[in-house]
Amino acid sequence: MFNIPFHGYRGSIQLLKIPRFMPVLLLVGDIFGLFVCLGVAFWLRLGQIFEGFDTVVCGFILLVLAGLYLADTYHPDTQIAGLRAPARIVVSTLIAGGITSALIYLSGTWGQYPFLGRGILLVSLGIFTIWAVFSRLLAVKWLRSHAEQSLWLMLGAGKSGIKFAQMFLEQNPLGRLVVLAEADPELTELAKTASNLSYITGSNDLSAWSQQSWSGVVVASPKDFSDIQVQQLMQLRLQGIPIYRLPDICETLWYKLPSSLLEDSWLAFSAGFNLVPGGISLKLKRLVDLILTGLLLIFLFPLMLLAMVAIKLDSRGSVFYSQVRTGLYGKPFRVYKFRSMYQDAEKRGAQWASQRDPRITRVGYWLRVLRIDELPQILNVLRGDMSLIGPRPERPEFDVKLKETIPYYELRYLVKPGITGWAQVLYPYGASVEDAYEKLAYDLYYIKNYSLWLDIAIAFKTVRVVLLGKGR
Numbered sequence: 001m002f003n004i005p006f007h008g009y010r011g012s013i014q015l016l017k018i019p020r021f022m023p024v025l026l027l028v029g030d031i032f033g034l035f036v037c038l039g040v041a042f043w044l045r046l047g048q049i050f051e052g053f054d055t056v057v058c059g060f061i062l063l064v065l066a067g068l069y070l071a072d073t074y075h076p077d078t079q080i081a082g083l084r085a086p087a088r089i090v091v092s093t094l095i096a097g098g099i100t101s102a103l104i105y106l107s108g109t110w111g112q113y114p115f116l117g118r119g120i121l122l123v124s125l126g127i128f129t130i131w132a133v134f135s136r137l138l139a140v141k142w143l144r145s146h147a148e149q150s151l152w153l154m155l156g157a158g159k160s161g162i163k164f165a166q167m168f169l170e171q172n173p174l175g176r177l178v179v180l181a182e183a184d185p186e187l188t189e190l191a192k193t194a195s196n197l198s199y200i201t202g203s204n205d206l207s208a209w210s211q212q213s214w215s216g217v218v219v220a221s222p223k224d225f226s227d228i229q230v231q232q233l234m235q236l237r238l239q240g241i242p243i244y245r246l247p248d249i250c251e252t253l254w255y256k257l258p259s260s261l262l263e264d265s266w267l268a269f270s271a272g273f274n275l276v277p278g279g280i281s282l283k284l285k286r287l288v289d290l291i292l293t294g295l296l297l298i299f300l301f302p303l304m305l306l307a308m309v310a311i312k313l314d315s316r317g318s319v320f321y322s323q324v325r326t327g328l329y330g331k332p333f334r335v336y337k338f339r340s341m342y343q344d345a346e347k348r349g350a351q352w353a354s355q356r357d358p359r360i361t362r363v364g365y366w367l368r369v370l371r372i373d374e375l376p377q378i379l380n381v382l383r384g385d386m387s388l389i390g391p392r393p394e395r396p397e398f399d400v401k402l403k404e405t406i407p408y409y410e411l412r413y414l415v416k417p418g419i420t421g422w423a424q425v426l427y428p429y430g431a432s433v434e435d436a437y438e439k440l441a442y443d444l445y446y447i448k449n450y451s452l453w454l455d456i457a458i459a460f461k462t463v464r465v466v467l468l469g470k471g472r
Helices: 021-046 055-070 085-107 120-149 158-171 185-193 227-238 246-254 264-269 280-314 362-369 377-383 396-405 409-414 422-426 433-449 452-467
Strands: 151-155 176-180 197-200 216-219 243-245 320-326 332-338 387-389 418-420
Touching (some): 021 055, 021 120, 055 085, 055 120, 055 452, 085 120, 158 176, 216 246, 243 246, 280 332, 280 377, 280 387, 280 452, 332 377, 396 409, 409 433, 422 433, 433 452
Parallel strands (some): 151 176, 216 243, 387 418
16 A cells, blocks of 8 residues: 655635535534423423423524524534634524514513523523534534545646646645646646645556545546556446546536536536426426516515615616626626616726725615615516526626637526526625636536526525625
């Protein structure tokens, strides 16, 4: 067995890959913990054991769980506004406690139910806060240990392989990567600067590496394999070690498909891409769009009126703003938004918008942060120009440059653009060619893996993004 030296890495764990079961496991633990903490509080305050729950308790549990989700505590490795998961749990439970107390007071139901008397709900919430914080600390400890033990093998390199190695080292800093490839100056230089990357040349016998406990094998250049090497790869696969091509590993680890790693042959034989013209998925998506936009228009109309008044009082000009964007199959259409910039903001031509753009008005800043400026696009959805969820439509002036710079850029227009999307909920604000490349990677993942469940997940994540002030 080969001994591969790696030096320790002391970095942030915010970029660790979270196993898909981790959020579900934490959710199940929270539900169980809430029931246990309610029972303990009931016994401490009343000296008896409860036998069942009513609608009040169920509503309280749902409120607490919703707060934990919106505070993004089911990703215990993340840091938001300088707050790690334990701090966000405390903030979330304090808000849930305040809302619970206000509802009990305003409804006049104090003492009418066993759980509403003697502060049982608030006592249980305090105990549960300790439970939730402790469970996240254990989860983070397990994630760090799991990441430190991960060991990946990459076969071949080339331009795409080096690109993947750089992404791996950036987004999985505690993982370890071994590269078997021909001599390459760029890869040699990368290995000198990365302590968790080992670069080995002249080793073509894969059977010598079969005893390592690989987390997976990444195939960067499959065209160079001999028949013997293919058989050795098959043996690794039969040992339970997953084998990935470059796009597949990015799809699995990071929920995106970088266009620089794609090839026509991979796109031709890859599964997915269910939003084809005339397909049942496309028709179902359109039906859901019509139903939900009708309901949104009814419930959000008062908020839209308030936004219109605020815009009018803040600066001169029209309340609405329209712009030509690129839609399905590259056809232009006019998108409608609430005006968030000063009048004549683009008299010098089309420009990328920035997060602290001086052209944005005071009211416009908050409209953008809360995404209220996007609400008039509900009319675009009803007209059929857009969908509620999909890639954000870009301006034709920028499309010309992006098509020339980014491979497979036009694939994003195989589906209708959306008000929100996978890139908007997973990638931070950005307005540059580099940001467009990263957003396209998430858009391509959405187009390939579309499902109703993915749309539901994006809808929930959008609510969380808006409430945490991470809009745009």
